Amino acid sequence: MFKKVLIANRGEIAARIIRTCEKMGISTVAIYSEADAESQHVKMASESYLVGKPRVNESYLNIDKILKVAQETGVDAIHPGYGLLSENTTFATRCEEVGITFIGPKPEVIARMGSKIESRKAMAEAGVPIVPGISRSLTDVEEAVEVTKEIKFPVMLKASAGGGGIGMQIVNDEEELRKAYEGNQRRATDFFGDGAMYIEKYVENPRHIEIQLLADNYGNTIYLWERDCSVQRRHQKVVEEAPSSFLDEETRTKMGEAAVKAAKSLEYSNAGTIEFLVDEQKNFYFLEMNTRLQVEHPVTEEITGIDLVEEQLKIAAGESLQLTQKEVKREGHAIEVRIYAEDPKTFFPSPGKITAFQLSEKPFVRNECAVSGGSVVTPYYDPMISKLIVTGQDREEAIEYMLLALNEYKIEGIKTNIPMLKEVIGHEVFKKGEATTSFVANYLQKKSVK
Structure with a gap:
């Protein structure tokens, strides 16, 4: 079993992970931003280290700084919690490269399931029921219109890399689809760096x-x-x-x-x-x-x-x-x-x-x-x-x-x-x-x- 684990997260989930580690006799390393210096998880951990300024890209998403802390403190593993770096393929890969166990699945699995289009393909191959739609990215709004002629409105327009409802919209007719396509594609690109869109049949009242x-x-x-x-x-x-x-x-x-x-x-x-x-x-x-x-x-x-x-x-x-x-x-x-x-x-x-x-x-x-x-x-x-x-x-x-x-x-x-x-x-x-x-x-x- 691990002797020391770094929690690459904050707030209630970091505190939650620390409690189980304590129960198992595992030492913990917390990271924190300047805004979280007085946070509960910082006080609970065996050791705590500042990793940057308040904004997440300068602290909780700073992979280089987090891994530097992990190596300097001699941790065996990193628990990413949820959100932040928990489904970041690059982070999971970097952990492997420096010989620290990433507590989660292999990077290639994270990558495949992180793409909604690729995950649809994987589930179809496994024989798991998927919502009627397409399992590839749309080339443009005209193709989106053509697809809806087959699966019929209402449909759900989705960003392949989306999450939290971003880049996702229910559309009920062609005019609404044309208006929604460009805006959702732009939001997906801004938030996830990936504007790939696809369409599924909208399941009503699920x-x-x-x-x-x-x-x-x-x-x-x-x-x-x-x-x-x-x-x-x-x-x-x-x-x-x-x-x-x-x-x-x-x-x-x-x-x-x-x-x-x-x-x-x-x-x-x-x-x-x-x-x-x-x-x-x-x-x-x-x-x-x-x-x-x-x-x-x-x-x-x-x-x-x-x-x-x-x-x-x-x-x-x-x-x-x-x-x-x-x-x-x-x-x-x-x-x-x-x-x-x-x-x-x-x-x-x-x-x-x-x-x-x-x-x-x-x-x-x-x-x-x-x-x-x-x-x-x-x-x-x-x-x-x-x-x-x-x-x-x-x-x-x-x-x-x-x-x-x-x-x-x-x-x-x-x-x-x-x-x-x-x-x-x-x-x-x-x-x-x-x-x-x-x-x-x-x-x-x-x-x-x-």
């Missing part, structure tokens, strides 16, 4: 359901059930839960087996997630693969009792999986909400100093955060400041627990999305398990959040 995988370096692959991430705003997840109340056992098993099949075809190792769109008839279609730990991983941990970060570390250190598929149990129901420093009416970021901070400490609550009273939320990073997870015996109890926990959650000095989260969890459509990816647009964005 659920967004993903399968958590673990795979070792010896061909052993298992799935740890599913997470329902259908409640989203602008393609960004807001609420996640496990298991899904929509799936029956037959569909759940089919999706798990399809995900395992896909991972094996890629010779995948470490933790990963296959995301699917599921229509009203429970037909499921591959959406994308995340070759890293997910923000919403705690709900899987809560229902299975498996520490995913611990498993990642063991796999990266060369250990084989100790669990078989039959041994993966699930118990109870877990829900996670993401707490953002943002105005609940406009959804604009709300940076500033947290003057008061109080969490629910009930036994059914799990808090994942890296802020406290006195912490300063800067404008330089993603506005998610914490995650609140609750676990109940069943979904009804978990919903009740979440509302209780949200009512006890107090943050002063900045605005947060807690009012919106209370409205989501308390909404009858959500309570009935009928929320699809259009839930927020249909029920919340048409009126002010109070």
Whole structure:
């Protein structure tokens, strides 16, 4: 097992990884920017090092500086968390070149799954259902128009290298497609350095359901059930839960087996997630693969009792999986909400100093955060400041627990999305398990959040 691990990340996920490393007796090295000098993860780690100025390209994305710290501190491995460098092929390759283990899959797998077009091809080859569309980049808008004549409107215009909803748009007719093409291509080029676009049939009113995988370096692959991430705003997840109340056992098993099949075809190792769109008839279609730990991983941990970060570390250190598929149990129901420093009416970021901070400490609550009273939320990073997870015996109890926990959650000095989260969890459509990816647009964005 590793003796020392550098966490190439910040905030709540860095703190989360440090806790598991401490449990396993592994020393930790934190990195931080000038803006994060007083952050919790910096204080928690065995050692901490400044890597640059506040902006991510000068600190958390500074590969040369991060690797210099890693080499000078003698770490065995680097855990990238999620976001930032977690799916950066160059970083994973550079780690290999200097003899430091990258805790994740091989660079070539990251690269293939990082391209939505290439990942579609890979899934089709593996026999995993994909949404009708094309698995190559469009040459221009005229070809896009021709493709829609075959698959029919509405369609989803997508950037191959996209993420977080950037470069993605639902279009309902030819005029809208022509207007959307150039703008989305330009945004994709600006954000990802890759303007390749493709088109899929738009699946109406789908659920967004993903399968958590673990795979070792010896061909052993298992799935740890599913997470329902259908409640989203602008393609960004807001609420996640496990298991899904929509799936029956037959569909759940089919999706798990399809995900395992896909991972094996890629010779995948470490933790990963296959995301699917599921229509009203429970037909499921591959959406994308995340070759890293997910923000919403705690709900899987809560229902299975498996520490995913611990498993990642063991796999990266060369250990084989100790669990078989039959041994993966699930118990109870877990829900996670993401707490953002943002105005609940406009959804604009709300940076500033947290003057008061109080969490629910009930036994059914799990808090994942890296802020406290006195912490300063800067404008330089993603506005998610914490995650609140609750676990109940069943979904009804978990919903009740979440509302209780949200009512006890107090943050002063900045605005947060807690009012919106209370409205989501308390909404009858959500309570009935009928929320699809259009839930927020249909029920919340048409009126002010109070």
